[in-house]
Amino acid sequence: MFEKTYYATHPDMMDGASNEDLRDRHLVSGLFREGELVLTYSHGERFIIGGAVPGAGPLALPAQTEPESAAGHPLLERRELAMVNIGAGAGVVEVDGTRFDLAPRDALYVPMGSADVRFSGEGARYYLLSVPAHRAFPLRKLTLSEVTPMERGERATSNARKIYQLILPHTCESASICLGMTILEPGSVWNTMPPHVHERRSEIYLYFDLPQDGRVFHYMGKPEALRHIVMGNEDVVISPPWSVHMGAGTRAYSFIWAMAGENLDYNDMDVKDICQLC
Numbered sequence: 001m002f003e004k005t006y007y008a009t010h011p012d013m014m015d016g017a018s019n020e021d022l023r024d025r026h027l028v029s030g031l032f033r034e035g036e037l038v039l040t041y042s043h044g045e046r047f048i049i050g051g052a053v054p055g056a057g058p059l060a061l062p063a064q065t066e067p068e069s070a071a072g073h074p075l076l077e078r079r080e081l082a083m084v085n086i087g088a089g090a091g092v093v094e095v096d097g098t099r100f101d102l103a104p105r106d107a108l109y110v111p112m113g114s115a116d117v118r119f120s121g122e123g124a125r126y127y128l129l130s131v132p133a134h135r136a137f138p139l140r141k142l143t144l145s146e147v148t149p150m151e152r153g154e155r156a157t158s159n160a161r162k163i164y165q166l167i168l169p170h171t172c173e174s175a176s177i178c179l180g181m182t183i184l185e186p187g188s189v190w191n192t193m194p195p196h197v198h199e200r201r202s203e204i205y206l207y208f209d210l211p212q213d214g215r216v217f218h219y220m221g222k223p224e225a226l227r228h229i230v231m232g233n234e235d236v237v238i239s240p241p242w243s244v245h246m247g248a249g250t251r252a253y254s255f256i257w258a259m260a261g262e263n264l265d266y267n268d269m270d271v272k273d274i275c276q277l278c
């Protein structure tokens with residue numbers, strides 16, 4: 001069921017790791033393939049990270065296969081799911097018979113216990129994130145237009161951006177997942193500046209709105225020992241709870257951030273002064 005499993009990591013594993021090791025442990029590539037639903041599994045917060053590109057035909061969330069006691073049960077039996085349509089075309093997602101039209105950039109929160117989740121729409125590209133949940137919260141669609149973005153950064157420091165909080169307690173209730181989209185202004189290239197660490201949560205970043213030859217240089221690691229991963233359009237990176245996460249692109253781009261863990265307090269982060277990094 002899972003194309004790849006990403007294991008939790010110890011910060012000491014950064015010592016002596018090659019760039020290839022870093023990519024193997026933290027980079028999730030190739031989630032968006034026409035006609036396929038691709039799922040990967042991370043031991044960090046037990047995130048399922050996936051993509052669904054229905055193309056001409058519909059796709060459905062698979063049932064669990066393991067262990068034997070859960071085989072055939074819905075994937076969301078004990079999980080909640082968040083998704084965003086990152087494609088250029090609209091699509092339709094059906095959850096136990098309820099239809100949602102998801103325009104480009106629209107998100108959907110799907111509660112624990114949902115049994116039948118179907119994806120369709122030529123041109124729609126669904127980014128999927130699921131984590132364990134302890135109870136069901138209302139099923140709902142979220143659009144960028146209904147949230148007031150936080151405006152952060154400045155043009156002069158090349159980090160002017162709008163942060164849209166789509167799934168957080170004040171916008172959409174959830175058991176553990178929170179999610180948002182950050183859109184850089186033209187000419188701004190830095191995200192998450194100044195950077196931070198949040199020990200109580202893992203975070204997953206998906207970079208998009210980049211041309212095929214565009215790149216984001218994503219920084220990670222302990223603040224005193226930064227490393228980088230070169231990422232392309234629609235690449236995902238898993239940020240362990242001990243790691244910094246920030247990046248600079250070859251041009252403006254957008255990204256979707258999703259977190260899960262100990263709490264749903266967006267501000268539970270330890271912000272680093274840029275001069276503390278090396």
Ligand SMILES: O=C[C@H](O)[C@@H](O)CC(=O)C(=O)O
Pocket residue numbers: 152161163180181182191192193203245257269
């Ligand atoms: O923990 C929060 C996340 O890293 C992001 O919300 C940061 C972000 O979107 C930004 O500053 O551009």
Ligand SMILES: [Zn+2]
Pocket residue numbers: 196198203245269
């Ligand atoms: Zn963060």
